Amino acid sequence: MDWDYVEDAMKRKVWAVVGALPRETKYGFQIYKTLKLNGYTAYPVNPKFEEVDGDKCYDSLSSLPVVPEVVDMVVPPTRGEKYVEEAAKLGVEFIWFQPGSESEELIEKAKNLGLKVIHNTCVMLETDRENKRGFLLLFSFSWL
Numbered sequence: 692m693d694w695d696y697v698e699d700a701m702k703r704k705v706w707a708v709v710g711a712l713p714r715e716t717k718y719g720f721q722i723y724k725t726l727k728l729n730g731y732t733a734y735p736v737n738p739k740f741e742e743v744d745g746d747k748c749y750d751s752l753s754s755l756p757v758v759p760e761v762v763d764m765v766v767p768p769t770r771g772e773k774y775v776e777e778a779a780k781l782g783v784e785f786i787w788f789q790p791g792s793e794s795e796e797l798i799e800k801a802k803n804l805g806l807k808v809i810h811n812t813c814v815m816l817e818t819d820r821e822n823k824r825g826f827l828l829l830f831s832f833s834w835l
Contacts, residue, residue: 696807697817700785703760704731707752709774710765710792711735711743719765720744722789725815726763734759736774752777761785763814768794779804787814 706726712719719735723743726733735743738750749755752762752774762778764771764786771792778786779801786801788810801808 693807696785696809697812700761700787700807700809701817703785705757705759706731706733706761706763707736707749707755707759708733708763708765709736709752709771711737711740711748713740713743713748718789722763722765722814725818729818752781752783759783761787763787763789764792765789766792768792768797771797772800775801775804775806779806785809789813 708719708723708726710719711723714720715724719737720743723733723735727744734755735746735748736750736752736755737743737748740748742748752759758781760783762774762783762785764774766774771788771794775786775797784807786806786808788798788808790811790813793810798808798810
């Protein structure tokens with residue numbers, strides 16, 4: 692994986708979370724909520740639900756009102772292939788496989804379709820790092 696992709700993806704503001712769930716204890720909910728709380732425009736994608744965290748839930752990437760810049764995958768690899776194909780077809784730049792949502796085959800497929808692939812790290816961890824980096828920068832300038 693190219694770690695520059697992580698930094699670039701974190702700068703993008705429009706995300707889709709495939710596998711977002713309405714249950715607060717679930718990973719799909721926590722990722723969706725973390726993105727929203729950190730200023731990202733996030734769209735939940737899950738054909739099984741109408742709402743996640745009070746927001747409309749979409750049944751596919753194609754049904755979103757905009758094309759996301761980053762698609763965050765929180766579904767098992769066996770369910771991910773159609774979303775990888777759909778993301779590539781729509782012209783999405785980044786696809787982020789959360790731990791457990793990736794397989795070597797799916798990663799290769801995404802790369803072959805021209806997607807910039809991120810895996811082996813969690814977006815919640817990276818969001819936390821971005822917040823700390825911003826705090827340290829702000830804190831260091833406050834002493835000037």
